[in-house]
Amino acid sequence: MLGIQEFMDFSEIYEEHFDRIYAYICCRIGLDGIAEDLAAQVFQKALARSGQYDPARGNIAQWLFGIARNEINYHLRLSALRHFVPLDLFSEALAAKEKPVIDGLSEQQEKTELMAALATLNARERDLITLKFYSEMNNREIAKLSGLSESNVGTILSRTMEKLRQIFAEVG
Amino acid sequence: MKPYDESEEPAKPAASTAGSDTGNTASDERIIARFRQIEFDPQGRIKNRIRLNLAGQDNKTGVKHLFGYKAAAGVLVSCLIIFALVYRQDSHDSHQPDIRPDYYAYYNFPSTGDEAMLLLNETPPDWLDYHRFPGIQFTGKI
Structure with missing residues (x-):
């Protein structure tokens, strides 16, 4: 059981990082109720293993995003085992993209458009670009987390941003 | 496509995803800003x-x-x-010896020190056998 001070410290970490972790999860798996469950699992694991955090191996954000990434990958592997196609989670976003924009982009429409853009990327591109967007890690740190080489991460990110630029150029 | 060189990574993340093209960098900044502005949990x-x-x-x-x-x-x-x-x-x-006297049985009542010692030693007195009473010498003559 954590002491009060430790729990308060964790609460501060939670307040600081929740939004970005949740956004990362949503962008990886789509706008679905599962995102909430996964976010809860990430912070439950972080709370349970708070004593295992080693500052020498990276900052808190890297540690949390590492847990989140593992949880998402585990969820996606389980989904695949159950003959469930994860990209279907984005189907709603892809369908909504076809609808005409009537009176500017509302918050929901903006979200739908961005999620539809992410749905066109493959799993690795979506993983790296969302890590880049939300974790504030540099390419070296992303490479360390993902197990790819730093140059490979840079190449994939450049290619992915090029795709997104084209998508938004077509839309806009 | 030119891979990104970590040694030249600027503070802004968009510069690490775009090439040297300034237009691309600005465009990337806009895209990243759009993603970061989304509130996935607006009400908290x-x-x-x-x-x-x-x-x-x-x-x-x-x-x-x-x-x-x-x-x-x-x-x-x-x-x-x-x-x-x-x-x-x-x-x-x-296992403690029960030396409580039985007031209803005359012969069980320790009236002398010898009788009491016999009870304490858990040796039941045999009132019919005179040899069991160390203070009395049986001569065989009545």
């Missing part, structure tokens, strides 16, 4: 729900710790030790 309801669950989890962890198998084993061993001590004490008491 999900955040609050998970926060409450985490607080509950911490409490459950405490209760689990309190009633964990180690504590339960300790309590069980303590109970067994106490039971064994009480049982042993009770068994020991049961």
Whole structure:
């Protein structure tokens, strides 16, 4: 059981990082109720293993995003085992993209458009670009987390941003 | 496509995803800003729900710790030790000689010191056998 001070410290970490972790999860798996469950699992694991955090191996954000990434990958592997196609989670976003924009982009429409853009990327591109967007890690740190080489991460990110630029150029 | 060189990574993330083209960098900054501005949990309801669950989890962890198998084993061993001590004490008491006089049986009442000693030594006096009374010499003559 954590002491009060430790729990308060964790609460501060939670307040600081929740939004970005949740956004990362949503962008990886789509706008679905599962995102909430996964976010809860990430912070439950972080709370349970708070004593295992080693500052020498990276900052808190890297540690949390590492847990989140593992949880998402585990969820996606389980989904695949159950003959469930994860990209279907984005189907709603892809369908909504076809609808005409009537009176500017509302918050929901903006979200739908961005999620539809992410749905066109493959799993690795979506993983790296969302890590880049939300974790504030540099390419070296992303490479360390993902197990790819730093140059490979840079190449994939450049290619992915090029795709997104084209998508938004077509839309806009 | 030119891979990104870490040694030249600028502070802005877009510069690490675009090439040297300034237009691309500005475009990337706009795209990244759009993504970062999305509020996936605008009301903060999900955040609050998970926060409450985490607080509950911490409490459950405490209760689990309190009633964990180690504590339960300790309590069980303590109970067994106490039971064994009480049982042993009770068994020991049961072997004490019962020197309570039976007031209804005349012959069981220790009226002399010898008779009392016989009872304390758990030797029941045989009133029909004079040899069992050390203070009386049986001569064989009445």
